[in-house]
Amino acid sequence: MNAPVSATSLIRAWPVTSDGGPATLVAGVACNAAEAGKRTGFRERDYGIWREWTWSQILDEVLALAAGFEELGLKPGAALTVVGDNRVSIYLAMLAANALRAYPSPVFSDVPVQQFSAYMRHGAPDIAVAEDQEQVDKLLEVREQTGRPSIIVYDDKRGLGAYEAPGIHALEEVAARGRARLRAEPGLAADLVNRARPEDPAVLLYSSGTTGLPKGVPLTHRNVVSGIANARKGGYFKENEILFAYLPTAWVGDFVFSLGAGVLLRATINIPERQETALHDLREVAPTFYLAAPRAWDNMLTRVQVGIADSTPLKRRLFDFFMPRAIAMERKRLAGQSLSLLERLIDAFGRVTIYGPIKDFLGLTRAERAFTGGEAMGEDTFLFFRALGIRLKQFYGQTETCALSAAQTEGNVRLHTVGRAMPGVEVKVDGNGEILIRSESVFGGYADNPDATADALSDGWLRTGDAGYMEDDGNLVVLGRVSELVETKDGERYIPNFIENRIKFSSYIRNVCVLGAGRADLTAIVCIDDEATGHWAEVRSLSYTSYADLSQRPEVYELVKGVIRHVNETQPEALKIRRFVNLHKDFDADDGEITRTRKLRRNVIEEHYGKLVDALYDGSERVTFEAKITYDDGTTGVLTRELRIHEVGG
Incomplete structure (x- = not known):
């Protein structure tokens, strides 16, 4: 890394919220660099070695990439197509787009070429960032079909040395151009930190497209900042978390829970070497906050069961003795019942002999906050992990709400609900049984689709399309899609x-x-x-x-x-x-x-x-x-x- 841009001159030179916090993600990076510049912001495993980036280095790289992208022609209001797995360079490119009042539009890395154009319909994306040769090849095919993107910037250069197609650049070359501009143009660094406004899009994501073509969902900096602030007030996020960024970059969960919360709450964002090594890398990281879809928790449970089946007879007997009792005790806790002295002794001994080693095996020894969402989770899986001492909880949200609407809290965990509305979020159910949500974290409308926007937003309320009901104590029960x-x-x-x-x-x-x-x-x-x-x-x-x-x-x-x-x-x-x-x-x-x-x-x-x-x-x-x-x-x-x-x- 080159010497970082001095953050001292940028203190309080960025947009702030009413309570004095950063109002944009770029402002969040600058604030972290100014106040905790030597603190590690990113860690990425490369060839088995964990590389680290401090917040000062992150600011330096974001501003260099922003200056370089601007020279390539990235304009305010334009989309930057991003495709690839989790990489520090991918996240830095996203933040660099924000600095130019442009916005990243990440695409799932396994999307085939034939479907790619559906994810490049909005924001006139003429510049794309690709992780490696595989994704560059896809983008070149898309270019042949649609004429865009004219410029492709890649991170991993392996296999790309002999490519002669026009408009292909290495990400490090773009950053080098940007650094030259920063040295030649005094004041450019501060200008780049200050450009983005709270009302600017921070990211363009896409709906799941269950009934047709995926809709573009722009989330502004205000949406993201508000959603994370709400979650923090409710105790779902804390400052200085240790995060594990492995979720698909095109999913709202990754942008908000990994990048957004990582920046705004000054976390350390850890990135696995590859998806294939994620479970191994997770154990080395041992995050304090962990989010996974129900199917991922199911797979983790299967992994434990397979491991126990292949272990020694003694370990199998211990597992078969303690786990059913641990699950039964967790049921009692959730029902508000007290444990007997014998149960407490069994629980304490089980934590030493079984529960603790399993948590260590999974890499969740420090997971003080563990969540699942997106769909219902099986009761057996949910109880198993809570019985281990992992305080797993359900949350509820959609891309349109920054995925942050309601969640369970410790002491209010029930198997059939998704918890209560977060601070700063209003939830109600209309006469047709549809769940409605109002909050600053709710988006302002679909990209280039006024009809869909009119259907979704009414008097400040988002019609979620989900059917459900509120219990007397404010807990929300989600049944499924109204359209279904x-x-x-x-x-x-x-x-x-x-x-x-x-x-x-x-x-x-x-x-x-x-x-x-x-x-x-x-x-x-x-x-x-x-x-x-x-x-x-x-x-x-x-x-x-x-x-x-x-x-x-x-x-x-x-x-x-x-x-x-x-x-x-x-x-x-x-x-x-x-x-x-x-x-x-x-x-x-x-x-x-x-x-x-x-x-x-x-x-x-x-x-x-x-x-x-x-x-x-x-x-x-x-x-x-x-x-x-x-x-x-x-x-x-x-x-x-x-x-x-x-x-x-x-």
Whole structure:
């Protein structure tokens, strides 16, 4: 790193909120550099070695990149396409765009070329930042198809030395240009810190696109700053956190919880070497704040179960003795009941022999604040981690609200709610059962889509599209999407997602699509979890050759049948699932069956599996299904499978 730009001259030279805090993310970086310049802001693992950036160095690099991007032509109000996994350079480029009153528009790194243009519709993005050669190749294909981006800036130079396409630049070259400008233009550094205004977009994200083309969701600096301030007032965030930035950069959870909170609360943001090493790196980091989707927690639980199964007989006996008792004690705590002296002794001994070592194995020994959100979490998974001493809680939010609307607090954790509204957030439920939210963290409207904006915002309230209700004590219960409220042939109303989430509480099921709108009965297409179900099969000495083979084994059908029967026990008679089929593959985002955030696209699924859906309702016991598959290189093929259809019974 070059010598950092002096932050001393920038003290209080940035936009501030009414309480004196930084009003923009760029101001947050400058404030950190001025007040804690030697404190580590970023850590990134590279070839096994943790590299560190202080806040002074971060400010230096952000301003250098901003000056360099401006020379390349990045204008105020323009989008900067960003694609790649979590990298310090990616985050610095995002902040540099903010300094120019432009904004980053991150794209999921696994989006295929054919869908890329959908994520470049707004903000006229003519400059893109790519992590590596793979993403540069995608952007070059997009350029051939659409004419944009004309300039591609890359971080990892491996494999790119021989590229001769015009407009390709190394990120370090852009920063070098910027440094030259900063040396030649006195006052430019302070000017760059001061340009961004609270009302400027800080990021352009995209909705999940479950019902069509993803909508552009611009979040302003005011939205992000307000949302994080609300969360801090509620005790959900604290200053000087140790964060682990591994979530997809195009997800609101990463921008707000990793970058936004990291900057505004002066955290240390740790970045894994690769996604494949994230679990190993997590153990080395041991963050104080950890956010993961329910499926990630499920995978973590499966990892523990697999590890215990492969451990010594003594460890297995200890686990089998302590964990059921720990979970039972956690149920008592959540119910407000006191533990007996014997239970407290067992709990104390269990923390030394089992719970503590498992937390260390997972890298969560210091996770004082652990959250999950995005969809419902299985009761068994939730209780398991809380029984370990990890104070896991649910939160509720959407991209349009900076993901920060409601959350549970310690002492108010209930399995069926998402907690109360955060400070600074108003939540109500209208006469149709739709959840409405009002806060400064709520966005101002969709990009270039006034009709969608008018539908979503009314008198300052965001219509979330979620159905739910408020309990008497202010706790919010979320049932599912209002748009997914459907009726059976006999007029029974239900929300498929609500039933699907309860089925997915089982670690053996990764995805499920419940059918029944306009029909006499409910049926289901089930996608097993290959890791958890595979381990289950191996323990029972059941051989299989592939996901498809495993899914069709009679024993696996009986396993899934048991899960559905358990869910049926709490369903009204008219809403019990009668028949189901195990799919030969998981639903795939590349096939358009789910979004990049793993939400079902029901219309696509019913179209893709129309023959299978018919078989679920016409009494067939088997169906020969020809599946269209998309390979990694974009080519397609057809796979023929014979699938069995089972009655749930019971």
